[in-house]
Amino acid sequence: MNELLLMCLIAGRRAAIPAIQVQSVIEIGEITPIPGVPAFIRGLTALRSQALTVIDCSIALGFEGQAEIADQRAAVVDVDGHLYALMVDAAYDVGEARSEPMDVPGGFGPGWQAAARGMVETDGGPTLLIDVQTIVAGSIAEAA
Amino acid sequence: MDDLLADFVAETSEMLEASGGEIVAWEADPSDRARLDTIFRFVHTVKGNCGFFDFPRLEKLSHAAEDALAECRAGRREPDSTLVSAVLAIVDRISEMTDAIGAGEEFPAGGDDALIAALQSDETPGVVGEAPSIAPEQPAVGGVDKDAAPKAARNAVQRTIRLPTDLLDEVMKGVSDMVLARNDLARRLREAGEQPTIDGPFDRLSTILADVRTSITRMRMQRLEHLFTSFPRLVRDLSTELGKQVMVDLEGGEVELDREMVEMVRDPLTHIIRNAIDHGLEGPGERIKTGKREIGLLKFAARQSGNQITLAITDDGRGIDTDRLAAKAVAAGIYSQSEIDRMSERRKLYLIFEPGLSTAEKVSSVSGRGVGMDVVRSNIERVGGSIDVTSKPGEGTSFYLKLPLTLSIIAALTVGSGGQRYAIPRSYVEEIVFGSSDHVDFAEAGERRLVTFRGQRVPCLSLGEILGIEANEHVDWESRTLVLIRLATDDVFALAVDRVYDHEDVVVKPIAPAIMETRLYAGTTLLDDGKPMMLIDLPSIAQLRGLVTEMRSSSRVDEEEKVEDRKTTPIMLFTGLDGRQRAARLELVRRIDTISRDAIDIEGSRAQAVIDGAIFSLVGHEYGDLPEEKCRLLRLSDGECEIAYAVREVLDAANMEGEIVPSTVDPAIEGVTLIGNQPVPVIDGHTLFASHRAPRRVDHPMSCRLPADSDWARTILGPLVEAAGYRVSTEDSEEADVEIRLAESTAEISCPARRVIHLRPEPEVAVEDTSDSIYRYDREALLAALKQFRMGKTA
Known part of the structure; x- marks a missing residue:
C-alpha cells in the first residue's frame, strides 16, 4: 500500500512505473540504432559510461511509435543487471498509490492488459501500473 | 610458490590480527568456550598450512598448542592461566616466525621446546616449576628480533590486502568514466584551439589516467x-x-x-x-x-x-583415432561416408568438436x-x-x-556500415582487402555472392545485409572493403563493410536479452566520444547464415588444399638501418633488446655490442648509421652463441606462407619471400653465424702454464694463449695440460706438463737446440701447435 509511483504518459494514457525500480529520469540524447532488433528497441544511448537499451514503451505496448525522439524523457530501470531507458511521452512527478493494483472487468485493451499489473487509484485519477519486466522482454508487441 | 607463501603469510597475519582480541579476552576468562574455539581454529589452520609448506618448527609449535587446546575442548583439561600464557607465548612465537618468513629472514633457532614444555598440564609438577622460567626467556628472544620484527610486520601488512571484487569493479567503472570524461574534455580542448597553459597539465592528466587504468586492470589479474x-x-x-x-x-x-x-x-x-x-x-x-x-x-x-x-x-x-571418429560421425548421421572420404586428416580431427560425438x-x-x-x-x-x-x-x-587476457577487454577492428560503426573481434580477422583490388574477383552462384581471393573461393556477405539495413542487390561490391573472417572452425568467409576504421581495444559490456535474441551481437562497447557501438557476433552470424556447414559441403576441397599448403614459417619483420624491410626466421630471434649507443663499439671491421654485461658480435650496422641514442637489437642465436643484429625498427611477426626465392648474389640474404605481396629479403642465418660467431667457450678449458718469471710471457703471450681457448696458469705446482717454455728460461719446473712447447728467441734455429722449438713471434705456428694439442685432447 502507498507504493511510490513515477507518473508518466505512455501512448497518450496515464501510466505509472514503480518508483523503487526507477534509478533516474533522463532526457534521451543521441540514440545509436541497432539494426536487426525488434522495433520496440530504439537502440542504445549512453549514460555516463554505461550503455542503456532504449525501449519505446508505445511500440512495446503495440501502439505506433513516435518518429521524433530527441529530448524525450525516459525512466532508467535495472532489470536483471541490464539497464534500460523506458521512453515515455512525458514523465511527471512521483506520487503515491491510493489503492492496490486491481483488474477491471473487460481488461485494458490487448497491449495494456499484458503489460500492466493492474489499475491503481492515484491523486491524478486511475492509472495503469506498468510491469517493467514484461515491457523490456518485448513479448507484448509480438503478441499484440 | 612464492605467491602461495605470500598468501600463507598474509593469511596467518590476518588471522592473528583478527584473533588478537580473542586472545586477550580469553586471557581474561580462560573458561570462555567461544574464544577457545577461535584460537583452536587458528593454530589448527596454521598447523595445516605449515605441513604443506614444510615449516617443521611452526608445525611443531602449532601442533603442540592444538593438542593442549583439544584437551580443553574435550573437557579433559581445565584451561587455567598457566595454559593461557603458554598458548599465548606460542601464538606470539608463530607471529614472529611468520613475520620472519614474510621478510625472507632466518628466525633464530632454539627456545621452541621450552615453549612446548610449558603447555604440559600442571599435573606434572616438575614442568610447572619450569614454566615461570619461560617468561623471562621470552623477552630475550624478542630482543634479538626486535629490530627485524616490526619492520617485517609492516611489510607483511602492506604486501597483500583482500578486496571484494565488487569494489574493484566499481573502481574500474569509475576509471572508465574518467577516461570518457577526459576524452570529452580533449575534444572540447581541440575545438578551442591550442592553449599551452592547459594542454601541458591535461597531457599529464591523460598519462596518469592511462597508468591508473593499466594498474586497475592488473588488479583484476590472477x-x-x-x-x-x-x-x-x-x-x-x-x-x-x-x-x-x-x-x-x-x-x-x-x-x-x-x-x-x-x-x-x-x-x-x-x-x-x-x-x-x-x-x-x-x-x-x-x-x-x-x-x-x-x-x-x-x-x-x-x-x-x-x-x-x-x-x-x-x-x-x-x-x-580419426578413423573411429569418422566412423562415429557416419554412424551418428552427421556426415555421409563419401563426405568423410573427402576429408583431410586435419578436418577429421576437427570432428571431435562436433556435437554428439564421443x-x-x-x-x-x-x-x-x-x-x-x-x-x-x-x-x-x-x-x-x-x-x-x-x-x-x-x-x-x-x-x-x-x-x-580479460573477459571485458578485447582487441577489435572497428568497421563502418550504413553510417554506423561496429566492432569485430580481431582474433577472427584474417585479412583486409579492398573490393576494388585486382586480386579480388566477385562471382555469383545463385543468390550467393562469392569472392575469389588468392585462389580461394569464399562466400561473401555484406554486413549491411546481415543487419537488414541494405539488400544484397543494391550492394556495390567493388566499392566495399572486405574483411576476411576465419572462424575457429577454420571456416572462412568475407564480410563486406563500407570501410574499416581502426584497431581498438574495447571494453565489452553485456547487452540486454532482447538484443541478444537477434543473435547478431555479442556485446556493446562505448566509443571514445561516449557513443555506444555494437560488437558483432561472427560465429553466431556464420551459423545463422549456414556458412559453417555450407562451406563444409561446397568448397571443402579448396579449403582442404589450403590447409595442407599452409606450411608456414614464422618470421620477424624489421627495418634495417638503411630503412629497408627485411625478415629473420623467428626461430633465430632470441629476444629484442634496446641498448644505448655507448654500448656499441665499432672499430674497423670489428663491431661489438655490450648487452647486460656480455659482449656480442654486432651485425647489421653496415647498412647505415646507428641511431644517435638508443639502438634496437635483435639477438639472434644459433643455439650456442648469439649475435646482435642492429635494426632501426622491429615491425611485426608474420607467417611466411609462400616459398623463398633463393638469392645467390648477396650471401647475407637467404632469399626473398612475399609478405602481404611485398618482397622481403630474409637474412641468412648460416652466413651470419659462419662469419660472426664468437668462439665457443669451452666449459673446461685446458690449462697452459707460462713461465712465471717472464713479463713477456705474461703480457704478450698470455692473451694469445687465452684467445686460443686455454686457461693460463703460472703456478708451478699446478698440473697443466700444456706448458710453454722459453729457451732462455732455466727455471726447473717441479711438475711437468703433458705437452711442452719450446719457444726460441730468434727466428733461426740455433745449432745447439735439439728440441722442436718455435720462434716466439711465429703466431701461426704457435696457434697451430696450441690448436693441435686441444684437438688432440677433445678428439
Whole structure:
C-alpha cells in the first residue's frame, strides 16, 4: 500500500512505473540504432559510461511509435543487471498509490492488459501500473 | 610458490590480527568456550598450512598448542592461566616466525621446546616449576628480533590486502568514466584551439589516467597458478579411479589472466583433462607394450603473447583415432561416408568438436556422458577464445586454447556500415582487402555472392545485409572493403563493410536479452566520444547464415588444399638501418633488446655490442648509421652463441606462407619471400653465424702454464694463449695440460706438463737446440701447435 509511483504518459494514457525500480529520469540524447532488433528497441544511448537499451514503451505496448525522439524523457530501470531507458511521452512527478493494483472487468485493451499489473487509484485519477519486466522482454508487441 | 607463501603469510597475519582480541579476552576468562574455539581454529589452520609448506618448527609449535587446546575442548583439561600464557607465548612465537618468513629472514633457532614444555598440564609438577622460567626467556628472544620484527610486520601488512571484487569493479567503472570524461574534455580542448597553459597539465592528466587504468586492470589479474594448483589433485583422483599413472607438468603458472576468465576456463579445462586421462592416456600395461614410459605425461604450458594467452594441454597418449571418429560421425548421421572420404586428416580431427560425438568405447563415470568437446569449444568461444587440436597416432594429443587476457577487454577492428560503426573481434580477422583490388574477383552462384581471393573461393556477405539495413542487390561490391573472417572452425568467409576504421581495444559490456535474441551481437562497447557501438557476433552470424556447414559441403576441397599448403614459417619483420624491410626466421630471434649507443663499439671491421654485461658480435650496422641514442637489437642465436643484429625498427611477426626465392648474389640474404605481396629479403642465418660467431667457450678449458718469471710471457703471450681457448696458469705446482717454455728460461719446473712447447728467441734455429722449438713471434705456428694439442685432447 502507498507504493511510490513515477507518473508518466505512455501512448497518450496515464501510466505509472514503480518508483523503487526507477534509478533516474533522463532526457534521451543521441540514440545509436541497432539494426536487426525488434522495433520496440530504439537502440542504445549512453549514460555516463554505461550503455542503456532504449525501449519505446508505445511500440512495446503495440501502439505506433513516435518518429521524433530527441529530448524525450525516459525512466532508467535495472532489470536483471541490464539497464534500460523506458521512453515515455512525458514523465511527471512521483506520487503515491491510493489503492492496490486491481483488474477491471473487460481488461485494458490487448497491449495494456499484458503489460500492466493492474489499475491503481492515484491523486491524478486511475492509472495503469506498468510491469517493467514484461515491457523490456518485448513479448507484448509480438503478441499484440 | 612464492605467491602461495605470500598468501600463507598474509593469511596467518590476518588471522592473528583478527584473533588478537580473542586472545586477550580469553586471557581474561580462560573458561570462555567461544574464544577457545577461535584460537583452536587458528593454530589448527596454521598447523595445516605449515605441513604443506614444510615449516617443521611452526608445525611443531602449532601442533603442540592444538593438542593442549583439544584437551580443553574435550573437557579433559581445565584451561587455567598457566595454559593461557603458554598458548599465548606460542601464538606470539608463530607471529614472529611468520613475520620472519614474510621478510625472507632466518628466525633464530632454539627456545621452541621450552615453549612446548610449558603447555604440559600442571599435573606434572616438575614442568610447572619450569614454566615461570619461560617468561623471562621470552623477552630475550624478542630482543634479538626486535629490530627485524616490526619492520617485517609492516611489510607483511602492506604486501597483500583482500578486496571484494565488487569494489574493484566499481573502481574500474569509475576509471572508465574518467577516461570518457577526459576524452570529452580533449575534444572540447581541440575545438578551442591550442592553449599551452592547459594542454601541458591535461597531457599529464591523460598519462596518469592511462597508468591508473593499466594498474586497475592488473588488479583484476590472477596468476594461472591458482588454476593450476587444483590440477594435480584432479589428475590424481581421476587416474586412481581409472587405474592409470599420470604425471603432471605445469609450466607458465606466472602468466596472469583476468580472475573471471580463470573461472570461465576452469570447467572446459577440467573436461579436457578428463578426456586426456580417460581416452588419451593408455593404461600402464599398454604403454609398456608400445615402448613408452609406464607413467603418462600430462603437460600444461601457458604463454602470454600480446593480449592473448595460449594454453597448451598435451598428453603423450595414443592420440585421437580419426578413423573411429569418422566412423562415429557416419554412424551418428552427421556426415555421409563419401563426405568423410573427402576429408583431410586435419578436418577429421576437427570432428571431435562436433556435437554428439564421443570416442569413448564405453561410457565411463568420468567422461563420455554426452557432454563433449563441442561444449568445451562453445564455452571457450563464448569468452572470446578459440581452441585447436593436433594429434599424432601413438604419440599424443595437444589442445591449444587461445584466450583473451580479460573477459571485458578485447582487441577489435572497428568497421563502418550504413553510417554506423561496429566492432569485430580481431582474433577472427584474417585479412583486409579492398573490393576494388585486382586480386579480388566477385562471382555469383545463385543468390550467393562469392569472392575469389588468392585462389580461394569464399562466400561473401555484406554486413549491411546481415543487419537488414541494405539488400544484397543494391550492394556495390567493388566499392566495399572486405574483411576476411576465419572462424575457429577454420571456416572462412568475407564480410563486406563500407570501410574499416581502426584497431581498438574495447571494453565489452553485456547487452540486454532482447538484443541478444537477434543473435547478431555479442556485446556493446562505448566509443571514445561516449557513443555506444555494437560488437558483432561472427560465429553466431556464420551459423545463422549456414556458412559453417555450407562451406563444409561446397568448397571443402579448396579449403582442404589450403590447409595442407599452409606450411608456414614464422618470421620477424624489421627495418634495417638503411630503412629497408627485411625478415629473420623467428626461430633465430632470441629476444629484442634496446641498448644505448655507448654500448656499441665499432672499430674497423670489428663491431661489438655490450648487452647486460656480455659482449656480442654486432651485425647489421653496415647498412647505415646507428641511431644517435638508443639502438634496437635483435639477438639472434644459433643455439650456442648469439649475435646482435642492429635494426632501426622491429615491425611485426608474420607467417611466411609462400616459398623463398633463393638469392645467390648477396650471401647475407637467404632469399626473398612475399609478405602481404611485398618482397622481403630474409637474412641468412648460416652466413651470419659462419662469419660472426664468437668462439665457443669451452666449459673446461685446458690449462697452459707460462713461465712465471717472464713479463713477456705474461703480457704478450698470455692473451694469445687465452684467445686460443686455454686457461693460463703460472703456478708451478699446478698440473697443466700444456706448458710453454722459453729457451732462455732455466727455471726447473717441479711438475711437468703433458705437452711442452719450446719457444726460441730468434727466428733461426740455433745449432745447439735439439728440441722442436718455435720462434716466439711465429703466431701461426704457435696457434697451430696450441690448436693441435686441444684437438688432440677433445678428439
